[in-house]
Amino acid sequence: MGIPIVGQSLSLLQAMRANKGEQWIQERIKKYGPISKLNVFGTPTVLLHGQAANKFIYTCDSNILANKQPESIKRICGERNLLELSGEDHRRVRGALVSFLKPEVLKQYVGKMDEETRMHLQMHWHGKHQVQVEPLMKTLTFNIICSLIFGIERGTRREVLVQLFKSLIEGVLSVPINLPFTRFNHSLQSSAKAKAIIMDLIREKRVALEEQRTSPQQDLITCLIKIRNEDGSALLSDEEIVHNCIIVMIAGHDTSSILLTFLVKRLAEDPSVLAAVVHEQEEIAHSKSNEELLTWDNLSKMKYTWRVAMETLRMTPPVFCSFRTAVKDFEYGGYLIPKGWQIIWAACMTHMDETIFPDPSKFDPTRFEQQKLTPYGLVAFGGGPRMCPGNEFTRIETLTMIHHLVTLFTWKLSSKDNPFSRDPLPVFKEGLPIQIEPKK
Ligand code: HEM
Numbered sequence: 001m002g003i004p005i006v007g008q009s010l011s012l013l014q015a016m017r018a019n020k021g022e023q024w025i026q027e028r029i030k031k032y033g034p035i036s037k038l039n040v041f042g043t044p045t046v047l048l049h050g051q052a053a054n055k056f057i058y059t060c061d062s063n064i065l066a067n068k069q070p071e072s073i074k075r076i077c078g079e080r081n082l083l084e085l086s087g088e089d090h091r092r093v094r095g096a097l098v099s100f101l102k103p104e105v106l107k108q109y110v111g112k113m114d115e116e117t118r119m120h121l122q123m124h125w126h127g128k129h130q131v132q133v134e135p136l137m138k139t140l141t142f143n144i145i146c147s148l149i150f151g152i153e154r155g156t157r158r159e160v161l162v163q164l165f166k167s168l169i170e171g172v173l174s175v176p177i178n179l180p181f182t183r184f185n186h187s188l189q190s191s192a193k194a195k196a197i198i199m200d201l202i203r204e205k206r207v208a209l210e211e212q213r214t215s216p217q218q219d220l221i222t223c224l225i226k227i228r229n230e231d232g233s234a235l236l237s238d239e240e241i242v243h244n245c246i247i248v249m250i251a252g253h254d255t256s257s258i259l260l261t262f263l264v265k266r267l268a269e270d271p272s273v274l275a276a277v278v279h280e281q282e283e284i285a286h287s288k289s290n291e292e293l294l295t296w297d298n299l300s301k302m303k304y305t306w307r308v309a310m311e312t313l314r315m316t317p318p319v320f321c322s323f324r325t326a327v328k329d330f331e332y333g334g335y336l337i338p339k340g341w342q343i344i345w346a347a348c349m350t351h352m353d354e355t356i357f358p359d360p361s362k363f364d365p366t367r368f369e370q371q372k373l374t375p376y377g378l379v380a381f382g383g384g385p386r387m388c389p390g391n392e393f394t395r396i397e398t399l400t401m402i403h404h405l406v407t408l409f410t411w412k413l414s415s416k417d418n419p420f421s422r423d424p425l426p427v428f429k430e431g432l433p434i435q436i437e438p439k440k
Helices: 011-016 019-032 051-059 070-079 087-101 103-123 133-150 158-168 183-210 220-226 236-270 270-287 294-300 303-315 347-352 391-408
Strands: 035-040 043-048 066-067 131-132 322-326 331-332 336-339 344-345 409-413 418-424 427-430 435-440
Touching: 011 019, 011 035, 011 133, 011 418, 019 035, 019 347, 035 344, 043 051, 051 131, 051 344, 051 347, 070 183, 070 236, 087 103, 087 220, 103 294, 103 391, 131 133, 133 158, 133 220, 133 236, 133 391, 133 427, 158 183, 158 236, 158 270, 183 220, 183 236, 220 427, 236 270, 236 303, 236 391, 236 409, 236 427, 270 391, 294 391, 303 347, 303 391, 322 347
Parallel strands: 043 344
Antiparallel strands: 035 043, 066 322, 131 435, 322 344, 331 336, 409 435, 418 427
């Protein structure tokens, strides 16, 4: 089990920071097989690996395996956030979120996302010779969430919220010591201010709904206020709305900005993939005027581009490993796993399994043309009842941004080496600088 308390945490964290997490896990699997015990963050832990393990974890009853997040997330987001809930509570709150994040509802927001994307490009890309992709993609996904989730237009209020979220997020993976001047303390203070702003928004939107000045699907907050139980009472408390807006912002903005960053890198490195994406996107661009916003119908024609995104998610999934906790003793693969033990799994290790993805080291978007997706093989968005409810949201923002990038600009990487670490999400050391030129 390694040195007590520290166990294998340090070597795993070091491997992740050096972007060698996959190798670290692979070596353990080679040495000990797909089920092995270790000690991570002072807790006895079992590492599970493989497609069957993915299926078991994703579909396991929450009476056996509970979701487990660092204490800091619970304290910063609030205890009613989706990641902390299980059973009926989880189903109810998740159902409410999905009622806004489902494709039938999101399709009406394609134009709004497109407007945000165009404004972003106007402010941060046009007229520049060099940009840093990673921070810019974060700004983009942040603004898109502000617009669609909070329904806040650009202006002072959005700026205040953006600053609060930046500080709030810095504490999410910090040591939860609440002393003045710790990162965690700043984060808690920012979280309290952000929660107060969201609470004000709830009050304003409730009045707007009563006065019929807004539609029930105007943004996520309005949608959540409007959802009722059969007896007419509110399905979610105001506290639940606030805590879940914060978790959606945290879960939603970094992950999709990472996908967009890796896509820009991939397109710069792979001329044949770039050419096919440009061909698909220019056909769509030529079918409309520059002023016309993208539509759901346009997105449904971006099949190859989305396959490139899926292949990017396969090879560099933003979420590397996740945790659950054993709520009671259970048996898996002939081993007894005791109550209280932690389960760690790097679901994405199946992305490199050649029995699921032949020639797994080759970047090949066309594999998704022929290949029927093996269940629990491609799991960048997780699986089962906790599968990412933001996957459609991600698809819309990714396709919209890539459409504009490849039709408006050409680019090349400023440097050959662009190392990134996992902290735990991928972070490029130099932010991925690129040189850009407008297309003639
Ligand atoms: C490339 C983009 C994204 C990736 C790779 C991603 C990945 C994931 C994964 C792997 C999980 C499941 C974790 C587990 O089972 O432990 C998850 C959950 C979640 N994601 Fe995403 N996500 C992305 C974008 C988004 C977006 C845009 C939103 C919101 C608009 C979002 C909101 C959430 C929420 C709320 C959960 C918790 C679900 C639950 O516990 O029921 N994600 N995500």
